[in-house]
Amino acid sequence: MPRLYVLVLSGGAGTRLWPLSRRDRPKQFLELLGERSLLQDTVDRVAEFVPRERIFVVAPPEHRPLIHEQLPELPVDHLVVEPYPRGNAAAVGLAMAALAAFDPDAVVAVLPSDHVVGDRAQFRKVLIAATAAAERGHLVTLGITPERPDTGFGYIEAADRLDIEAPVEVRAVKRFVEKPKRDAAERMVAAGGHYWNAGMFVWRVEEVLRAYEKHLPKTAAAIAALRDAIGSPRYESVLAEVWEETDRTTVDYGIAEKADNVAVVPADIGWRDVGSWARLAEIVSKADNWASGDLVAEDAHDNFVWAPQKTVALIGVEGLVIVDTPDALLITTKERSEDVKTVVDRLKREDREDLL
């Protein structure tokens, strides 16, 4: 894949994995599925076919030390720092400025750092197809083959197949659908040709910059100013100045839904979102009870236990999510595990900085 670059997005607080994920260690830095963090897994996955020097990361400044610790081979100038969060359209735009300066002809795959991909071989084929489509001028999104009528994801409705030679078909996009109601999700999954939007994109840098100019002109102006300043001592002051002028939006809303040259590559890649403890529980095991450490279960079923430091005894309980950390212990149900966000919001309102 000549010219394929990778931009790993490492923003986001990952509050739904509290109390393990914290402000200073969001979920992409956690070793949830083995000895490598989700961020390291994301890089490992592409490093099999993309040279290390073509991998970039965008992240807020407070995570810079952690990223260099977890990715020691990442060149310092490949870590693009977003001053503070303004939605991923601004963060991605900032990184596009860096990439455009590095290689104006770059094709780049934009990949979140908190996903799991089970089928790496298929993932590679999907990226080859997406790269082929991107080289033909498309803004390409990966469309995850839906396993169930999930209402927690946005959907992409595919249109006709495009005439692009590739190991996986490439289709035009008819429309993006925001997180649907249950019945709408069921209809889409039953109809076929609908995919989950996982926020993964492949495009030529110059092509997406044209889309920024057209749909997010304020961000495009910031990108242009930054592109000129890259490598000069002015960069930091230009960044500080233009950052607050960028549009507060996401790539999905600000670019993908508005552009008319969007394509989708159906991606049947064993993709999993680690969006909640219940989702992580699905990923780690189908066992009756799953525990990160020593477990004694008496008449207990379908529980998920994260407590690597201690023995956990469960008696007569079902469907619980238990997460133990040195200063906080969460007990909820798999059904309610997304509501961890509510607790985190409450801790924020109460200024419990020690627990965030």
Add this chain to the structure above:
Amino acid sequence: MPRLYVLVLSGGAGTRLWPLSRRDRPKQFLELLGERSLLQDTVDRVAEFVPRERIFVVAPPEHRPLIHEQLPELPVDHLVVEPYPRGNAAAVGLAMAALAAFDPDAVVAVLPSDHVVGDRAQFRKVLIAATAAAERGHLVTLGITPERPDTGFGYIEAADRLDIEAPVEVRAVKRFVEKPKRDAAERMVAAGGHYWNAGMFVWRVEEVLRAYEKHLPKTAAAIAALRDAIGSPRYESVLAEVWEETDRTTVDYGIAEKADNVAVVPADIGWRDVGSWARLAEIVSKADNWASGDLVAEDAHDNFVWAPQKTVALIGVEGLVIVDTPDALLITTKERSEDVKTVVDRLKREDREDLL
């Protein structure tokens, strides 16, 4: 109350409060209800009207340091050491030998160390009545006024009132009833005149020694040998020799149920057994959720949390018992909390000494 001595029983493993109670720190040593342990509370309760020099404790050797730490005013020769557990009839008999040597005319109240008494003024009146009856030659048991048809306690059926002048009535005992089935418990509570057997006794030492001679002659022989050896260098070797000859039984089965001079003093003293986490939960609070420390509850009700060292977040859970310690975490329901014993038994079978 002239001549009233107190013997506090500090045996028992208290496994049903695992993982907080451990072999080297059973429940009577735990500060479950404030800054004083249950053992300290037991002594404080009687020290209001019994001089310290008339208070004795019987315990296994491994708890000697802990008892002197928690009860620094206890004279060394007031701690009677049972070499290893053989049921409380042997332990009480051993202590009776010590008391008989100390004061042959002693009247002694035998009190477990893991109970809660809410009404201390009434407790004192009950002990005055029991002492009066003991001085008349009765083996007196305290009968707890039952609050519900509990199947977890043995019952005492009272007979006629005895003609003893005292602040609380004293009645003869018709029979002892072992832990009953539900319907039998309901009938007894509805009928009145039935009391919970809490294992608290008051008697003249010489009177109970006669009962040992009659009903537990092997233990009585051991007591006689020990009584002669008290204060001499031979004591330890005599104890080691006679201990294994004692009857393995309890005061309830071995003495109280067999003797014909047993009386009962109805004791409406706010008594509570701390026999399980669910029982402790009842004692500490009627609040919707109770926590020993910082709690964040979202749509969570009727939970009991012991985790003094950390913040606990509960979301959408009900009726749980959660007990956190540095090396073990228990999650069960109030309904199932007595089954902690099952977990402890399993840990014993698996030789998990670190957790016992």
